[in-house]
Amino acid sequence: MQEVNNFTPNIVAFCCNWCSYAGADLAGSSRLSYPANVKIIRVPCSCRVNPMFVLKAFQQGADGVILCGCHPGDCHYVTGNYYTRRRMSLLFSFLNYMGIEKERTRVEWVSAAEGAKFSEVMNDFVAKVTALGENKRLQDLRVKEE
Amino acid sequence: MQKIGVFICWCGSNIAATVDVVRVAEEIKREPGVVYSADYQYMCSENGQQLIKNAIKEYGLTGIVIGSCSPRMHEATFRKAAESVGLNPYMVEVANLREQVSWIHKDKEEATEKALILVRTAIAKVRLNAPLKEGESPVVKRALVIGGGIAGIQAALDIAEAGYPVDIVEKNATIGGRMAQLDKTFPTLDCSACILTPKMVDCAQNEKIDILSYSEIEEVKGYVGNFSVKIRKKARYVDETKCTGCKICMTKCPSKKGLDEFNMNLKTRTAIHIPFAQAIPNVAVIDPEQCLKLKTGKCGICQKFCGAGAIDYTMKDSFIERQYGAIVVATGFKPIDLTAFNEYGYADNKDVVTSLELERLMNAAGPTNGVLLRPSDMTHPKVITFIQCVGSRDVSGCGKPYCSKICCMYTAKHAMLIREKYPDTEVHVFYIDVRTPGKNYDEFYRRAVEQYNVDYIKGMVGKVYNENGKLMVQGSDLLNNEQIVIPSDLVVLATAIEPEPSVRKIATLLTASIDTNNFLNESHPKLRPVESPTAGVYLAGVCQGPKDIPETVSQASACAAKVIGLLAKDKLKTNPCVASSNEMMCNGCSQCANVCAYGAITYVDKEFRLGGGKTEIRRVASVNPAVCQGCGACTVTCPSGAMDLSGFSSKQIMSEVEAICKK
Amino acid sequence: MTRQDTLENIVRISGTDAKKCMKCGKCDGRCPAYNDMDVKPHQFVNYVAEGKLEKLLASHAIWNCLSCMACVERCPRGVAPQGVIEAVRDTVIRMQGNNGIKAEEIPPIVDEMIPQQLLVSAYRKYNK
């Protein structure tokens, strides 16, 4: 138990430039805190997030990966997040199939006005990943023979 | 080898109170590639910018990272500063140390650690940045307006007023659209023709405006600033340049049984005709389905009588191709088909009419010369019942799920006009809700109830059946919890409106996005309501959503302002952060084009050298940088990784991920 | 069954989502038995939406609904008032001793010509 409590997960958050990155900025300017272990990468649209990036994060030691984009229907690029939704649905389900706990992956739609939601989502996500502990599975998917 | 400079901003105490900025600047010096690192109170200030500029010059920096507020705040400032001393503006990256660090964290140690990671991440990215150059594309200073109704007319007049040439392409033989068919307009009750026809004449007389009537869009190529449009001029069998509009042909034509579309088929017309008296252009057209000469080869009377020699039975469709900088879509609407609503008896009873038909029955230029007579026996109807929401708000599959927006107001208008002109008439209106948001709108409706004694019944009609010469309107009165039957002489259906069906083809040609109801999508429902997501395409009137005349005119003028703003530029700067395909790796599989919302990707067969003097032709994707908006959807879809996005390349993002995850 | 269970069962077997109703009254406008309905078709839908079970169970209209589907056919919102009425009627007759037609009531109204179809459907509709 002691160990789990001390564990601080490393979280990679991909935020689209138009809604969610602005939402994160609003969370900041409203001083709505969320854990420091969430680090944001800015992308033009959630649809720029290649599943490879998510895999790379896990393989490099991230404990959770979250994508944030405009609400479906509000995409700055009209349809980008609809593709995100399908790609990530399939990717998350697949990672779960490979044995990666489903709580480690998430997509949230956060608009530029939803600073509070951004902060809530991050707090919640960090709490869930913290409870799971360290992710090693995608680092050890293949065990080399001795 | 890159030479990177790092500049950590205190933002007064905004960052410095929580982040040990001095330590960050110090530690970052040890990062590979970093040759300069400094901290300063306000990097965005004149002095701060000077510090950056000096360092760039002094150390020959090839890339810089600013640790400051959100890039949404000052990225542009720092880019400009860099550019002013010769560093490509896209070699600047910002680490967000304020909104993402100091403002949300309290623990200084923790915040400083995170700041370091964010700065390292930005360094990792900037190492892979490449200088980018904004592209330029020329602007053709001419606009195209598709649709010659009030929306198209207003947009064209405003654009022409600013000095730019405009073409109006109208599929019918005259401009004027639906508004020309209306009798009076709400909420002022002024005559529709009186306010519309002067504008039509203005269009005709404005030398900047070219009206291409009886024409349709055939093909669209190009992109914002530079569209190339092929227009089909349908054969009207009358030479526009010769016809004087004398109408002698109409008096002589023996084929008189054609249905008069302008009068909602309530009247007949001759095969050669001018749609209505004030038509623009005032030129006849021959209906080839009806003309005896064209169908049987026998007749030719109009040609004989035409003093101007304008009739040409051998005329064929012709095509013209023109260039435009911007396109306004203003294709308008039509009432829906009522086949699925026969509980109201529309198919079997001439005296069950749509509201648009009633407009013609009340119009001085209409089939009854403005005297309200019912179509079946040309008598005065004494009891008139209006039914609202016919086909609107209907999710059963027979109608339209949306509110048609204009029906409540025009029904109040009709009721009032009838009570005004024929006080002995009894008028009932079945309604579900009366929706009157708009200046002086509710007041207008209340006048109908309070001043004109129109009987508004909250309820809906279940069936209209005729019995002994009366139309029995059986409906509910929800406030009294009763079922009532009103024996009526005329029943008017406030029929739902839908976008003119041809808009779907036009949307496809323009790659403009369209919703399931055939309304064109705006780029942003609140903030970009007149722009289509396709750059250079603007939306006016009902093609974008149900709206009345005042709203349509406002939107048309807004479109014009946007078009004028675009045409005023000589060149368009294009965002350099766009996708591009590496031809050496592209499979030509079309996956990327499938997800491009802008139609920016096309395919070309290109010849490649294989070595040994051999060549091979391969199909490869080609991105038009002027059209690409840089979302990156294509990059993920591309199986081979040939497609990449400048400024947000796969390698850059991967290295950011690595920098964040590094423990 | 608790009150809540009964209500939920009515919602379930009615096959209709009362929240879709936009309260236009078209069902009332169409109903051929309207004057014999103490609870009107739109009220059935409304009572279900508002959970007014007692009013539903007490209605006499359940015996007068003709199941003619006129209210269902052209409801603009795809709601089925008849479905609700039938669900309520079934709920009532499935309760002990609540058959809608008693054996002793039948003879006087049966005549020579009455088709089987009428008797069978009446039994199906009114009795358990």
Next chain:
Amino acid sequence: MSELEKRIIEKAATLLAGGEIKRVVGWKKGEFIHDPSPATFETEESLKDFIYNDFCGANLSKYLIDIFKREGKTAVFLKPCDSYSFNQLVKEHRIKRENVYVVGIECHGKLANYKVEEKGITGITSEAHEGENVVFDTLYGKVTASREEVLLDRCLTCKGKKHVVADETVIINDYEDKVSDRFAMVRELEAMTAEERFAFWQGQLSKCIRCNACRNVCPACSCLKCVFDNPQSGIAAKANDDTFEEQLFHVIRAFHVSGRCTDCGECSRVCPQHIPLHLLNRKFIKDIDSLYGEYQAGEEAEGKTPLTSYTESDTEPNNVFTVTEGK
């Protein structure tokens, strides 16, 4: 020589003799009858090496990507399941349909060499199926094996006898489509805990020797240049930093072919370590079917794939598990 094989070779000869067809793509005899390999035949004489038996599992579609570019028309023999791959490649503009003459041929399921070997059957000289059994003539005498035990895994859940594309077919014996549940194993895995699943995959993928056979044979893995070989992709292996690619090769590959994989099963057939790679692809197929409606890649030669289309009411990624875990 079976009647079917005879007819197919005759067909090849007729096509070559016709003049318009410059070459046919088929299978060539190896040293034994159980090691045929894909080959191109340009003359009628060369057809003496042509073979078609139950060891001809190889899917010939992928070879067309290069071959169709040669001068003149190419004919190819496709088994029903191969025809899906062919169609998918046409859809992706990798094969020009008009340059290829497709002959659909009969298939009753192909044999897995390693399963035959594991049963100790070697030195095979001929083979024929009799009901539910396969009878082998070997140098050491007759051996009978149950088909269930020696068929390729993919053939145990056959897609059916339909050719989705064919200019003509050579089919002698009509037969019933077997209805089988190809997702049974996927479901079994889904029913496990995340930990168990991880253990399963760790066990399987650790066997991989990175020989790239799966990638080389896969008709969907037909990129001009694979991302793993493209330094700009950010995932290509560099000498000292190969962990990412090393660890996630199969995961990335499965995602890359998702929505395009026709479930032809070649990956598993050629894997020297017998890793059930098709179970990766089938997970995607199963999820696509249940989330976005049934979709069979290669069924149509036109249109969008599930990953390049969308609806406004698609399931949210966070809710996807309730659907895809089959609960």
Next chain:
Amino acid sequence: MKICYYPGCTLKTKAKELDRYARLSAEALGVTMEEIENWQCCGAVYPTARDEIATKLSAVRALDYAKHNGGKLLTLCSACHNVIKRVNDDMTNDENIRTKANNYLALDEAYAGETQVIHYLEMLRDIVGFDAIKEKVVNPIGKKIGAYYGCLLLRPGKVMAFDNPENPTIIEDFLQAIGATPVKYPMRNECCGAYVALKNENLPKERSKAIVKNAESHGAEMLVTACPLCLYNIQKNGGMPVVYFTELLAEALGVK
């Protein structure tokens, strides 16, 4: 051609003419109606409650029989048609009902809506063809006749898919074919009062009168129907002659 036929109880008792004339006419038109074996009463009304399974089983049995005997099931009585067609729709589209019904019946092969249910009028229109009937008419019916559809053939429109539920024309077209003058009147798809006759006599009385009054006002001399219950209610309360459409057909074809 031969076609599986489901007569129903009423056609064996009070509505024998409806059945008899239908068979005679069909033979004259080259169609043999083969009564299916061991049919049971369809239940006369379709139960709309989503949890009613048992009351749908007899229809499923008939449908399953037809599935193995030509794939089509011909109906004549409007009530039977309504019940069987709607049950068939459930078996096609409602997984819950399909599973449960199949579990009850334990057929060799599950039934999933494979049979096509066609009403006699649809057979006349789609299989025989009204033009073909026209050619075989020997006694044109020279009367002004109103078609009375009632509810059961038409509604619910999406399931019955019989004709435009608010503006049907099939019986009018039929009348035209047998040499009658069809009278189109708007109340032709209104309910006659149906089974409520047993509970509230007044309601069918009013409904039937309203329908007849409307038909009269449009000049009808008599009504035709396909439904024994409609015939009963209208005959009892309406005061206008009403006959089964098959009787007129038989008369026109000279086989009455």
